[in-house]
Amino acid sequence: MTDQSQGGIISTSSGHATAQKRVWFERKELELILRVYGRLVAEGECRDYAIGAFGDHALFHMFRRASEAPTWIVEKRPELARRQGAFSVSNNTGQILKRGQELEQVLRVFEKKRFNVVD
Numbered sequence: 001m002t003d004q005s006q007g008g009i010i011s012t013s014s015g016h017a018t019a020q021k022r023v024w025f026e027r028k029e030l031e032l033i034l035r036v037y038g039r040l041v042a043e044g045e046c047r048d049y050a051i052g053a054f055g056d057h058a059l060f061h062m063f064r065r066a067s068e069a070p071t072w073i074v075e076k077r078p079e080l081a082r083r084q085g086a087f088s089v090s091n092n093t094g095q096i097l098k099r100g101q102e103l104e105q106v107l108r109v110f111e112k113k114r115f116n117v118v119d
Contacts, residue, residue, distance in 0.1 A: 022053040
């Protein structure tokens with residue numbers, strides 16, 4: 001079995017091609033994420049994003065600058081839906097900031113005021 005990852009096609013030894021199954025964000029989920037991303041762009045917190053779809057999860061990376069590592073990552077893992085929740089938001093160090101069953105509830109982590117250092 002060989003994997004042709006660019007087109008999402010798996011070619012079997014018998015020569016039959018089958019589509020590789022991947023996890024994607026649904027339209028409603030993507031709209032929620034893009035609404036938060038748009039607000040962060042307006043605030044100057046983000047300037048770029050990237051979306052990834054894999055066999056067991058989907059990722060939405062938000063970048064402060066395109067040349068840096070992602071500042072925040074929104075992740076969808078359907079296999080965790082019954083246990084910890086399918087959705088999570090983590091920061092650039094990998095620390096999970098919020099996890100849950102509902103994406104809208106998880107994205108509320110961006111609504112909270114951030115702590116600032118006061119002299």
